Amino acid sequence: MIGCGCDVCLSTNSKDQRLRTSVLVQSKHTSIVIDTTPDFRYQMLRSKTTHLDAVLFTHQHKDHIAGLDDIRAFNFFSGNAMDIYANSSTEEAIRRDFYYAFSDKRYPGTPELQMHTIGEAPFFIGDIPIQPIHVMHHRMPVLGFRLGDFTYITDANFIEQSELDKIKGSKVLVLNALRKEKHLSHFTLQEALDIAQLTGVPQVYFTHISHQLGMHEAINAELPNHAQLAYDGLCISL
Structure with missing residues (x-):
């Protein structure tokens, strides 16, 4: 910052x-x-x-x-x-x-x-299937995306159940977790953990992280085995 x-x-x-x-x-x-x-x-x-x-x-x-x-x-x-x-x-x-x-x-x-x-409909870019996921960023509708077995959602603080259902079956979920304290338009770390649990996705990474969340190694040590903080340059293979 x-x-x-x-x-x-x-x-x-x-x-x-x-x-x-x-x-x-x-x-x-x-x-x-x-x-x-x-x-x-x-x-x-x-x-x-x-x-x-x-x-x-x-x-x-x-x-x-x-x-x-x-x-x-x-x-x-x-x-x-x-x-x-x-x-x-x-x-x-x-x-x-x-x-x-x-x-x-x-x-x-x-x-x-x-x-x-x-719009609402799934589509392809090349050989990658794209499923739009509609989420809320306070009062602003924004998009997340499921690309095959990989789901990416950032800048969200609310996801309807019907949209959560689109995430289920993914192998990896990337989700925003701004900080521990409540925020107007972003999930807190605990809220992100709760959302991840609802989806049942086996591997979760948290992104869009504020400096207010804390040191990477310290926060990672607090997380369950299936969840960790993302970082710049992280590569995930599916």
Whole structure:
């Protein structure tokens, strides 16, 4: 956190040094990023990602869309527009904030984006099946996603039972857990543990973690065997 001198912010443990929340999902033939954070460029460089087929967006808050302009690098290498998937409100925000990418007379070098509106129905990106999961971020409807056996939900504080049912049968669940104290729009650590238990998913990782949660190693030691904190650079194989 900018300007903070707490133990977490001053920690030399790389697992306490977190960028904004995003994930890269790869199959044999397809690569998808969920959310282009303000750190998107560095995240792609650090992970040595050279190919990307599509971007899924959870919602329109700036910590999840602000890095979209750097998609232009993938446009250059592929020679194609990038497929962008979002709900209607997020699509509206993207078209507003990155208006120059949708102009009738685009300036050379601006990102090339092909928008797709997400509704209720499942769909495929390449060989990866996508099941949208509708959750609440305080009063804002946002999206989580089930991609095969992997479910990813961030920025949520409420999930209807019908949406929880879509998670069941996953092998891995990634879920937000901001801190231990109550928050207006994010699950606490205990709330996230409770939600995970309701789904019955055998392996759970917590993400979108605030410095207020505490040191990575200390919090991990408190968690049950099936749950742990995610960290930057974590790789999960299914």
